[in-house]
Amino acid sequence: MTPSNVPALSVVVPMYNEEESVGPLVEALRAALAGHPSWELVLVDDGSRDGTAGVAESLATKDARIVVLRLARNYGQTQAMQAGFDRARGGIVVSMDGDLQNDPRDIPLLVAKLEEGYDLVAGYRMNRQDKVVTRKIPSWVANRIIIRLTGVHIRDNGCSLKAYRRELLDKLHLYSDMHRFLPALAAATANARIAEVPVRHHARKFGVSKYGLSRIAKLLADLLTIRMIATFRESPLVMFGLGALSSGVIATGFFAAWLLSVMQRIASTGATHVIDYVLPGSALLCIALAAFLMMLGLIAEGALQKVRAEEQLERLEPGAVYG
Amino acid sequence: MTGIATRERSGAVHTRVETRSDVSVIVTVVERPEPLDALYREYASALDSCGRSYEFIFVAHPFFHDMLEPLHALQREGARVRVIESPRSIGETALLRRALAEARGDLVVTVPAYRQVQPSALCELLAAVEDGADLAVARRWPRLDSRVNRLQHLALHLTAGGLANGTLHDIACGVRAARRTVLQDIPLYGDFARFLPLLAIYNGYNVAEVASPQHASDLPRRIYRPGVYVRRLIDILGLYFLLRFTEKPLRFFGLIGAVLAGTGGIALAVMFVQRLFGDPLGDRPLLLLAVLLTVLGVQAIALGLVGEMIVHFNASRRRSYRLREPSVPNAASPESPQLSS
Numbered sequence: 322m323t324p325s326n327v328p329a330l331s332v333v334v335p336m337y338n339e340e341e342s343v344g345p346l347v348e349a350l351r352a353a354l355a356g357h358p359s360w361e362l363v364l365v366d367d368g369s370r371d372g373t374a375g376v377a378e379s380l381a382t383k384d385a386r387i388v389v390l391r392l393a394r395n396y397g398q399t400q401a402m403q404a405g406f407d408r409a410r411g412g413i414v415v416s417m418d419g420d421l422q423n424d425p426r427d428i429p430l431l432v433a434k435l436e437e438g439y440d441l442v443a444g445y446r447m448n449r450q451d452k453v454v455t456r457k458i459p460s461w462v463a464n465r466i467i468i469r470l471t472g473v474h475i476r477d478n479g480c481s482l483k484a485y486r487r488e489l490l491d492k493l494h495l496y497s498d499m500h501r502f503l504p505a506l507a508a509a510t511a512n513a514r515i516a517e518v519p520v521r522h523h524a525r526k527f528g529v530s531k532y533g534l535s536r537i538a539k540l541l542a543d544l545l546t547i548r549m550i551a552t553f554r555e556s557p558l559v560m561f562g563l564g565a566l567s568s569g570v571i572a573t574g575f576f577a578a579w580l581l582s583v584m585q586r587i588a589s590t591g592a593t594h595v596i597d598y599v600l601p602g603s604a605l606l607c608i609a610l611a612a613f614l615m616m617l618g619l620i621a622e623g624a625l626q627k628v629r630a631e632e633q634l635e636r637l638e639p640g641a642v643y644g
Numbered sequence: 645m646t647g648i649a650t651r652e653r654s655g656a657v658h659t660r661v662e663t664r665s666d667v668s669v670i671v672t673v674v675e676r677p678e679p680l681d682a683l684y685r686e687y688a689s690a691l692d693s694c695g696r697s698y699e700f701i702f703v704a705h706p707f708f709h710d711m712l713e714p715l716h717a718l719q720r721e722g723a724r725v726r727v728i729e730s731p732r733s734i735g736e737t738a739l740l741r742r743a744l745a746e747a748r749g750d751l752v753v754t755v756p757a758y759r760q761v762q763p764s765a766l767c768e769l770l771a772a773v774e775d776g777a778d779l780a781v782a783r784r785w786p787r788l789d790s791r792v793n794r795l796q797h798l799a800l801h802l803t804a805g806g807l808a809n810g811t812l813h814d815i816a817c818g819v820r821a822a823r824r825t826v827l828q829d830i831p832l833y834g835d836f837a838r839f840l841p842l843l844a845i846y847n848g849y850n851v852a853e854v855a856s857p858q859h860a861s862d863l864p865r866r867i868y869r870p871g872v873y874v875r876r877l878i879d880i881l882g883l884y885f886l887l888r889f890t891e892k893p894l895r896f897f898g899l900i901g902a903v904l905a906g907t908g909g910i911a912l913a914v915m916f917v918q919r920l921f922g923d924p925l926g927d928r929p930l931l932l933l934a935v936l937l938t939v940l941g942v943q944a945i946a947l948g949l950v951g952e953m954i955v956h957f958n959a960s961r962r963r964s965y966r967l968r969e970p971s972v973p974n975a976a977s978p979e980s981p982q983l984s985s
Contacts, residue, residue, distance in 0.1 A: 496956075564946065603931055
C-alpha cells in the first residue's frame with residue numbers, strides 16, 4: 322500500500338465471530354466495487370473468539386486494499402465502528418454488517434445518492450429476512466420510538482449499511498451504544514443532510530445473530546440522552562432551570578392546597594389552630610428539588626463551558642464573510 | 645544508586661549469561677512491611693535460581709522511611725537496589741507510577757512489602773509473561789491462612805469479583821508481573837493499584853493467573869480498622885461504576901431514578917385518585933414519603949443526564965477502545981489511540 326495513494330472510498334465492517342463470512346464478504350465486495358477506481362476495506366475484529374482475525378489478516382496480506390484492525394477485547398459494535406472510522410482514509414466512508422445480510426452491490430447506490438449532496442445516506446431494508454417476533458416487531462417499535470423522540474425520519478435505524486462524508490464523521494464521536502442513533506445524532510449535533518435509499522437484505526447464512534430482545538430500557542436511556550443533547554446542547558442551564566421551575570410550580574401547588582385545607586377546617590370547625598405537616602412538608606421537598614436542579618445546572622454549565630466553547634469553534638462553518 | 649546498576653550491567657559482579665531480559669522488581673512499602681533486606685534476599689535468590697538479571701526498586705511512603713535503612717547496607721554490598729523515598733504522603737498507585745518511571749527492565753514484577761506467596765512464584769509469573777500474557781498475577785493457592793482472612797477474601801470476591809468475568813480468584817494478591825510498557829499503559833489513578841488486574845482486563849489485556857502456595861508470613865489473622873473496610877467498599881463501588889458505566893451514566897442513575905420516582909409516582913397517583921373520592925391529603929404522611937421518593941428519583945435522573953452531557957462533550961477527546969498490537973506487520977498502523985485518563 323502506498324501511503325500517498327489515499328483511496329476515495331473506505332468500507333468499514335465491524336466483525337464479531339464471523340470467520341465463515343469474512344471470505345465471501347471480501348469476494349462480494351471486490352465484485353461489487355470492481356468498477357470503482359480506488360477503495361479500501363477496513364475490517365475491524367471486535368475481539369472475536371473464533372478465527373475471524375486470522376482469516377481477515379491472511380486476506381489482508383494478499384490484498385493491499387484490505388486493512389485489518391484488531392480490538393484488544395470485545396468492545397461492542399459502536400466502538401468497533403468508531404475504530405474503523407478513525408482508521409478509514411476515504412473521503413466517503415461506508416459502514417456495513419459483517420454477516421453478509423447487507424449486500425455490497427448496494428454500496429454504489431448509496432455513494433451515488435451521497436454525491437447528490439447529502440452528508441449521510443442510510444439504507445433501509447426491503448423485504449427484511451429476519452424472524453418476525455424477535456427481530457422485526459421490536460425493530461418496528463424501536464424505530465417508531467426513535468422517530469417520535471428524535472424527530473428524524475429514518476425508517477430503519479437498525480440497518481448498518483450507511484454512507485457518510487468524512488467531514489461528518491469527524492464531527493461525530495460514537496460511544497456507548499450510539500451507533501444505532503447515528504443519523505439522529507448527526508442531525509441533532511451536526512445539522513447533517515440525510516437521505517434514505519432502499520437496500521437488499523439477505524437471510525443470515527453463517528453464525529448466529531448477536532442481538533437479544535431485551536434492549537428497550539437501554540434504548541430509552543440512550544434516546545433520552547440524544548433528545549436532551551439535541552434540545553439543550555447550547556444551554557444545559559436552561560434545561561435544569563426549566564426542571565427547577567416546574568418543581569417550584571408543584572411546590573406552590575402544595576402550599577396552596579395547604580392554605581386551602583387550613584382555611585376550610587377553620588371555617589368548618591371553628592378551630593383557631595390547625596396542625597398539618599404533610600402538605601407544607603411536600604412543598605418544602607419540592608423546593609429542595611428546585612434548588613438542587615438549579616445548582617446541578619450551574620455545575621453542568623461550569624464543567625462543560627470550556628469543552629463547549631472549543632466545540633462551537635470547531636463547528637463554525639467556513640461561510641461567507643462580509644466587510 | 646545509578647552507579648551500582650551500571651556496574652552490574654558491565655558484568656563486574658554479574659557473570660551469568662545475559663540472554664534474558666532484565667527484570668525490575670518494584671516493592672511498594674505502604675502497609676505492614678516486613679524486614680526489607682530479608683525480603684530482598686528471598687526474592688533475589690529465587691530470581692537467581694531461574695537465571696534472571698534484576699534490579700530492585702523500593703518505593704516507600706514517608707511513614708516507613710526508617711524501614712529502608714537495611715537497604716542502604718545492601719547497596720554498599722553491591723546489591724542492585726534502588727530506593728525511592730517519597731517526600732509526601734501519596735498513595736500506592738502514585739508510588740507505583742513513580743517506581744515505574746524509574747524501572748529499566750523490560751519485565752516488571754510488583755510485590756508488596758510483605759510476602760504473600762512462595763518466592764518461586766516470581767519465576768513462574770515471568771515465564772507466563774514471556775509465554776504471551778500481558779499481565780500475570782499470582783494466586784495464593786492452596787490457602788492455608790485463618791478463617792477470618794478467608795472470610796475477608798470471600799467478601800472481596802463477592803463484591804469486586806464479578807468485574808473480573810470469573811477469571812481471577814485472588815484480586816488482593818499484590819504479586820504481579822508484566823511487561824513494563826503494559827504496566828505504563830494501563831490507566832492507573834486514585835486507589836486502583838490494588839485492582840490492577842481488573843483494570844487490565846477492562847482495557848483488553850490478556851491476564852494470566854499463576855497459583856502458588858501461600859507464604860507462611862501471610863497466614864496470621866489480619867483485622868483492619870473499620871475505616872479501612874469502608875474505604876475498600878467505596879473503592880469497589882467507584883471501580884464498579886468506572887468499569888461498567890463510565891460511558892453510560894444515565895443507565896446507572898436512570899435505573900435508580902426510575903425505580904425511586906416510579907414508586908413515588910404510583911403512590912402519588914393512588915393518593916390523588918383517593919383524594920377525588922374524599923380522603924384529604926393533609927392527613928396522610930404517606931404523601932411525604934411519595935414526594936420524597938419522587939424528588940430523589942428526579943435527582944438521580946438529573947445527575948445521570950449531567951453525566952451523559954459530560955461524556956458527550958468529552959467524547960471527541962477520548963477513545964475507549966484499544967487496538968491489539970498487529971501480528972501481521974503490514975496489517976494495521978501502529979497508531980493506537982489511548983484511553984485518556
